[in-house]
Amino acid sequence: MRPILMKGHERPLTFLKYNREGDLLFSCAKDHTPTVWFADDGERLGTYRGHNGAVWSCDVSRDSTRLITASADQTAKLWNVQTGEQLHTFNFDSPARSVDFSVGDNLAVITTDPFMAFTSAIHVKRIASDPSEQTGDSVLVLKGPQGRINRAVWGPLNRTIISAGEDSIIRRWDTETGKLLQESEPEVGHTKQITSLAKSSDGSHFVTGSLDKSAKLWDIRDLSLIKTYVTERPVNAVTMSPLLDHVVLGGGQDASSVTTTDHRAGKFEAKFFDKVLQEEIGGVKGHFGPINALAFNPDGKSFSSGGEDGYVRLHHFDPDYFSIKI
């Protein structure tokens, strides 16, 4: 395959997200402008200007009309996808790290980092269907975990929120009462910071990537460990194919040590693993730096990776990919 290279960002990529139909690709980077691309040929559709800090995460509504972004400028912003117009700004006391729309797009979960005297928190905001009625009040604020919460996503039927972060423990929260329901078993869990978390397309399980050089597959209902994928470099990004039983891990050495070693030592590949057999299927090379973000097109026929090098690489699979046998 010949990947499409998209050089719209001047700083490292942080997050990638496809819309439901898989025709738009949203990219977030440490420069301040999230960008939307056509996912078929990589043409840039537009940028969302207004943030004043690195943008860490984004999510798009099911009907592809709203975009929500979380930024280090201590805000989360709602955008009109088509025009790039700002609809609302949620202000926080510390940098916002991750966002996720609930099923139905009525709620959004936003995590904030520990900052000065503030501890990390998970905020649940109600998203009004009419942007003029949007308020900034939190429906629920969850606190407790030490350190940064890198990712929080909605569980089945919006009844739970799954969070993971620096303390390497995965937590399941009740969205009605705000109580902590469960923590992952430390014996089977990650030993270092969890950097990424991605749900399967049906939302029944999720995969987490960690700096302990492994990724783990968990059941979303009871946080039981299903599979472990071991690799030889820290995992910064994970995603799952919606079509085949494939898990993709992205990573590489620390950005700070990249310039001091040979480029081959970095292992800046997207590694494909068989979800069931936990065996490596192959690697896709190309980035000049660690991979920070991965996303699979909802049709399963292409995926994109975003790297520390500022490039988004959009890969449309060759036909032989679909017949790979272990």
Place this chain on the structure above:
Amino acid sequence: MAMVEKSAPSKLRWGELEEEDGEDLDFLLPPKQVIGPDESGVKRVIEYKFNEDGNKVKITTTSRVRKLANARLSRKAVERRSWAKFGDGVHEDVGARLTMVSTEEIRLERPKAPAGSKEEESKTAGDTLSQLNKNTFLMLCRTCGKKGDHWTSRCPYKDLATQAESSFPDSVKPAASEAAGKEAAAAAAKAAYVPPSMRANADRSSVVGSDMRRRNEENSVRVTNLSEDTREEDLRELFNPFGPVSRVYVAMDQKTGVSRGFGFVNFVSREDGERAIRKLNGYGYDNLILRLEWATPRKTN
């Protein structure tokens, strides 16, 4: 691909041009031209603009339009395709090239061949090799000239190489023995380089292993009327049942990367090639009827 042309004011005089300072002269520029895409997908866009020095610059962008995996799009997605650009996307520079197609072909690199199939492969390879040794001499030691016994690198007589000609004359060259004696003497006499094929112990009737280029044309079958989708792997799969294949080549158009519809398959033995031609000439492959024939050797001047 930019070339500077002298600005040619058509109806305005140069005096007026100076005053306006080149700001609003865009109407002077010829309109943007889009040529193609032609049948091989090559599209050429010609644009004109003024550079800082006020010179008119012609910018020719040649790109190839490729159809990507044909996806079925929802009505909403089709609608979104025609959305107007916004943000920084509105004024995209002509030469910005934010989106590029990688010039490098990236493959999903398998970590290692699956253990089972590799074993099988080496076994079959060994089989064909031992089979070959019975009638053809693919394995020919260049040091001692022994056929079908060991490779050059594994020659047990390596240290004796200089004496080889005299010490094993009869055992190593049963075929060309009378000519060999004469040439061995000649070789001893002059220290000049003698190409392997000209050496005393070389078997001239079989060029196998002696000349790389000639070997490539040995038992070459020309396959024409291939469909565009046929890759070298497909041809290998198609021809492998007839016997060991030493080379498969499908001609590709350099510009477009599309198959030109013909290729060559080299067989290790001529009989296999003969059989393949008999069986596959006129064979329906990918909706097309294959045509096979012995390749005519390339003319050498």
